[in-house]
Amino acid sequence: MQRLIFLLITLCWITFSLPGKAQENKFPDVWPRTAVKHPVPTGAQYNVPYFTLIHRETFDFNVNNEDKAAGIAYYHKLYKSIQIQQTLNRDTFNSIQFNVPSNEETRSFNIRKISADGTATNLARNARAVNNNAGGTTISVEGLEANAGDEIEYELVSKASGYAGIFSMQSEIPCAEALFRLTAPKTMKFNFSSNIPQATPTATEDGNSNVYTFTQENVTPIRNNPLYNVKPALARLEFALAEITEGSKTTKINWQDFGKETFIPYAAINKQEARLVEKELANLPFLKQRIPLPTLLYLLEQYMKTNYQLIPTDPYLNPGDLSAAIRTRRTDKMGMIKLMNAFLYYLNIPTHMLFTSSRDEIPLQKDLVNPQLATNVLLYFPTLGQAMAPGEPESRFPCYPANWINLLAVRCHDTLIGDKSEVLTDLINTPLPDYTLSNISMDATLTDLNNPSWEVTQSYGGYAAINVKRGFERAGKDEGRRNAAFNSILPLEPAVRKVTSYSATNELFTNQPLDKPVVVKSKLNTPSLVENKGTGKNIKLGDLLSGSLILNPVMPEDTLPVQLAFPFYFETRLHIDIPEGYKVMNKDDFAANIGDKNENLGMKMRLVQDGNKAHIFVVQYFKLVDYKGADKALFKKILERVLILKQQELILGK
Template identity: 25%
Template sequence: MKKMISCWALLFIAPLLLAQENPFYKNYSWEENPDFSVKASDSTSIIGLKDKIISEFIFEGEDFLEYFLEHKAVWLNSDERIEEYNKIYLPYDNNSELLVNKARVIKPNGEILELDDSKILTAENEETQRVYKFFAFEGIEKGSIIEYYYLVKRVPEYSGKRLTFQTSYDKKDVSFDLYSPSNLVFQFKSFNDLPEITRNTLSEKKLHWTMRAAEIPGLEEESQAAYKASSAFVIYKLDQNLSNNTKDITSYSKVSQNLYNFYYGEIDKRAQKKLNKFLDEAGVKPGTDTDEILRTLESYIKTNVYLGKGENVGSDLESVLNQKVASSKGLMKLFISLFNTLDIKHEIILTSDRQDLKFDPEFEANTFLNEYLFYFPKTDKYMAPTEFDSRYGFPPAYLTDTYGLHIKEVALGDFKSATGKIEYINPVPAEETVDKMIIDVNFDPEDLTVTTIKLDRTLSGYYAMYMQPFMNIIPEENKTELLEDFAKRLDESAAIKSKEMNNADPALFGIKPLQFVIDFESEAFVEKAGNRYLFKVGDLIGRQIQMYQENERKLPLEDEFTRTYYRTINVKIPEGYRVANAEDININHSFSKDGKEVLMFKSFYEMDGDTLKITADEFYKINKISKEFFEDYRTVVNSAADFNKVTLVLEPK
């Protein structure tokens, strides 16, 4: 097991002289004759009867260690749940030692089956070669309780640790305890209605914090919701060492300075020469438009430098330049060194995926610092250096519309350093992610059930990002399939007459939209009914999602990115016919926030001679909708589905 000495030994040397009580685990065990009470309806399949976590930070000689215990009891009342819980995986890696692992099954009749060592198995992941241990339960029947606990001795995490206590099922008897030497002060923050962590003052030789909850209700997953970020959890961090009056042990100012020292060191002449050569190979021309430079540079790096994993993948700048293989750190160094060579002002951002964990602007903990972005003040745009599917101006959308730690270089004379500031990462505006359709429809004069359709569809922003930057490596047969698929989605039996793709050059991403033009013939949109024809015009925009909500919405709704849809359908009305029910086209629903229209679906029409021109526009200018406005969002989304149902009646004049 690795030892924590280095600078932390100096930081914590004072407490080595302090007396400590025995670690909690010395006296911990489960009840020999457990007495769990289960009250459940016939439809209930699972209840958590005990959920206990204890963590103690302790000194053993020169080592600073953590003892972590998890103790659970779960009632299972369905075959599906039994199947789900017949294996329980245990934490086990090179930095930890599994000291205690006990498990048992308590049957409905009270019989107790305790697992022996033969039921605690070890396996290895063939792909990662990671070794793990698990309990293999046997003898579980409906109405049984599985109970287990384990104790791990490990290298401690103290700069920000997250523990989640809420799941999809109800839990009872939930508790959390954290112990530390009397000089080490931790800070805690509870999220999403988890009870606050309080200090227990009864212990004299160590510090003790605790949380108790008689019950935590289950939280069901809902569509378009940040489920993990919305569940009840706590984050804690080491904040002070009272023995030497060290404060803010976990702080963003330290993170900012450490990252600056790592990424912004001096570059020697040999490495600089290689950087200049790299820029020449990339086709970057200093002095041109900043947007163009950044697009060119990013595209070249993400096409020619391989992002590797493992201990042997270099983070050294020269190694990256020589081998074109980089770790995440190496890739960051490469980008930053090139930005500095080109004198492009930038900031490092550290943030978290808002679906998983919303960045808290008030509680500093390294738990929130999971993902890297660059911000360019001159262009007000972002770049995700280690996300190869992302492109400049369109970072992973779940890393936007949230807070982040901005790290900026500052200079005072010849002295350079860094400052860290929490700022909001704005989402890409809806006007920059557009799905635009122009559809021209003509009827066969000999048979009005046959239509000739020209579909002109352009995609930009996030809708184009997963295609346009990679068009140079997509095989031609796949491009053909992609093109034809736009027509086949409307009619699987469509007869393709012609097709073309424009602006497929990766260098045009963010400059010109990716365009698909398909001419096809179809018999899927018109049916004859006596002397009238039923034209399913709503199907031409493609199948739209219809949101159903039988139960009251519990969680806020979150979209990935803001977006806009423009649709124009030009229908040449056959000679001798008219549209009997054109008013069915008119749909108008919207939602406003702070006096601005932020969600909208609006469809309308006008007649221009014998051409019926239909407009069906839609936009979503915000990603987050609180649950009290969920019905407004659902109404707008369902408006597009309502348009799908519009069938025009063509009747003789």
Template identity: 25%
Template sequence: MRLPFLAVFLLTSASLSAQTLPPDLIHAGYNWDTKRHQRLPVSAAEAELPAVVLRDFTSLEYYYDKAAKDVRLFATEHRIVRVNSSDGIENYNKIVVPVLASGAPVDIKARTIGPRGEVHEVKAADMKELKDQEGGRGFRVFAVDGVEKGSEIEYFYTRERRVNHFGSEILQSDTPAHDVTFELISPKSLTFEARVYHGPAMTPDTTMAERRALHLHLDNVSGLRDEAFANVKAQRMRAEYKLAYMASKGQVRQFTWADASQYVYRSVNSLTKDEAKAVTKVLEASKLVTIPVRVLPLPDRIRAVENYVKLNFNLEEGASGNLEQIVATHNAPETGFSHLMAAIYRAMGIDFEVVVTSSREAVPFDGTFDTWNYLDHFAFYFPATGEYLAPSRPDYRYGMLPADWTGGTGLFIKGVKLGNVESAVGKVKDIPALGADQSSQDIDATVTFAPDLSNSTIRLRQTLGGYPAAEIQPFWTMIPEAKRTEILQGLQKSVVPDASNFQMLEVRNTERDISPLDKPFIVEGQMESAALLDKAGPRYLFKIGTLLGPQTELYQKEERQFDVENDNNHRYLRTIRFDVPAGYAVRNLNDLNVDVKAGSDAAKPDFDFRSSYVQNGQTITVTVAENYRQLRWPKADFEAFRAVVNAAANWNKVVLVLDKKS
């Protein structure tokens, strides 16, 4: 999320209006190779792929407009893509170019080169503009028709972009690429810095007169394939860049973490007179300030504020961020929730720090490179309790942040007083992930076989805590009554797929103002199954393994690309009880005993799958525990992690054989 007040801070007026291409841009006369009438070569292996990128050129030029006395930003992009299949054609035969609200791209051309060397240039008349239905952002979209398998699609354009002082460029996708170039050009008066992740560093280009330039060229960039237990987006090669110095400011570094701390602190905590009055109205209506400090512990006071705001105000991204308007309409954007909640906590004397971070699933926060491009998500940290809160997420409660905000670092900002002056300091610190026991997904199942062994009755309780519960618990009261039974049965059928004849079905802990860390989401039911027990001649087969629910299998043949990274730490605890039918014995009870672990601590490994059973007369109780206590695991030791995951998948196939006693 790019925060609105930050976006306003970054824009310059000239970037929104002019559409004339300045003649002294570095790439003002950019063109493709007009003499080329044959396709570029590809290998035999590449010819079998859906597509391969043969040129990927991106140039960003910050240009000083002398007439407007302002900086403008132009992007030149050039792509050549060989498409070898229907999927490849479908993915690349529509070219989408974002444009400013005031007009079209400055210059754009497209053509195809067919397998037999036929060249077809797309005419301007074939281009049509569409509007993004959600945000109204403009696009120029044009289709490249009549593309055959084996054709090349080539296009380039120069367009004006909104000026920003930092940004990101993705250099890798799931399609392999050759001849990849990214360059960043600016006037001599502006010095940009860049950091490349998962690739080589950009280097200064000194060949451009009166300009500074950073350049990166790669002959080959491999395509990324999807991979289980990995954040593939975060592993893409990308370049982060920022404006570091301005000639007018000398050697003073710009847009530092210290600058960000001051700016964010003021944005979250400052109030106009009218906004202060609006906050007073909220305090009076909510009676929050009347809560006795000695009667209600600090965590409960924190929760009271959070619950009042999140239950009485609606999240609406198009709403005004002004607190006076928010209080009047009860609608607020994400920034409005942070602003309002901060004002209330300050009024109640509750100390907190603002934490700003990014999603580790896409662009992990890097505290060693001070680009404000990482300032995406706001959280509050309460030093007195050591807990966090996501003010702009109505689906989360005190003690929990979205999982992708945790397990990395963020900028912690706290207010300080210098005499009568209020200021702020910031420090990059870790944002810990929740422990495995805080995100539980437990099953308690009691299986009773019919006297004639024709079917089974299962009493099944599922207990979801932490992140598994967060997917359904906050939304339960908003689900139509008519749909709730269907959803509950669906949850039970994830464990007993052929469940039928539900004799009991109930749910607990569905209130909107509770946390799954305190009260897990519980579904309990009683149902019948005909498939759990099969007859095979004189014996019966009890498919006990299916009661674990669906399991992931890691049987990949390709070499592992990335380190393991889980969404969150989590645990599963399953307890299964059943009575062995009279006159029968279980042949293979030892199949229930499994102990697989990964990690140096044998008593509490990082990951483990353990199952065992206890028999008391005819009653057998099976306990299956599966724990993932660390987010990350090195790919060098991937086999140990895979063994744990596959132990669960293998147990899912366990079938107990019930032999009739002789």
């Protein structure tokens, strides 16, 4: 079912004891007892089925003593009003859904529908709340039965922990008015940042408090595009505590303090855990051999993820308990990271920890300390410039989750200064894997045009290999699922090919590192791809040549980048026997050389004849994951050429 999704994003981390008195009335009469319809703006952008009339959020850091003692940092109030412009299909739209983050405790929720004639219908009884995978709550309200002219408004009041947050004012529908207000004692100083020009809150004083307000009118909807991540591009205003004064002492909030507090629980182990770790390492046969460090790291991760079961964190147990982990072969995400960190420490392998966000979430900022964004954990190897994600079951070194590539991260490691251990913290970007790691290739040979069957060999390395291995791991030994996995990666559409044989090697996670590719071999009968045209023959090669790029040359708007999942290298080699008496009539159609001096991306194609054999070579390479400016324009040229390539035919004539 299509739904309105409204994300409430307020992210948090640490708590302080703060002075001040709670102030409740920040937007007077936001939820009046008597429902009153709001004026509806006009304009082309509002000629849509529905849009946001008003989006208001207040963050009040004047918290009473009882709530401070309970770890509450601020009171959060969200108000939204949705204007319905057209009667909506009940089968496709009849609900609202939004997420309350894990740091918020809901105190009250109101929702109602105001009909065109002013009649109000309370919808609160239709609301349902369930826990979600992110640790927060998903609230769904069914049975809207919205008609043209109706207005749906709701208000959510909650208590929240943490001293940073995000006011997202943009979504997939227009917003007529977005209002932000933050109130805090004068002893607290905040930093603000926005990805839209001149979005600086206005500061005023109200007694012992500072008040920061910002209003944005006529917020245009964001356009979805598979070539970039939408959430980081949403128009937003971020805030974070910069410093707090208590008496004569002023404390500055920085990433260094976060690093020290976060690093230690992952690095510290007791004597009993240390003995168990040493015993565990003594039982690993591959440690008795001299092997290159990258191979050793892969084998350690493969051993741990094969022999230890990842389980959800139990709030009633000690997270990351290594003694229990080694004894039961079961542990949570923190335990997996802590165990691998301990292995590396006892093997004397220099290791740093990285804490980062995700490319489909809001990224970290150097001068805005929002620790809740830095929840993804990597182990970083400075001598290799590569990283590992022990807590993620489907990744293997040197690949870590693709959504974490090339993001700002907090780096932490300990060192000995004199006779005292110190935790050092700085900010770096997560590693950008070399594009040659994720090599994808296809070699296909056609020897008989009268009985056109292709002998095909496909290979996948790096991130591409992980994607293939995931499919086969999930399929297990189920023949139907394995066949489905093969069908998803074999070239050509099922309608134009008959698979007469297929096999795969190294398709599961084993002790073979990721530089050893997955290899898939198949034989495909394709009679419809060879067409007799008079005395000549046309061979339809487009689907074999074009590869797996998204065939949509519509670029993200304005300054938004093109974003790829990971750097990769794609190569196609076709070998075709030309019948006696025939020759290639359109050799120039298979010539392309798209690139520039930066060589961040490119495409090359050529056709070579060797006697009665034609060899077609196509190479596409993408060394980065984000492309802007001239690189973005070049990416568009490549996609446009791939669209032409998809229709390509090899023409043989006499």
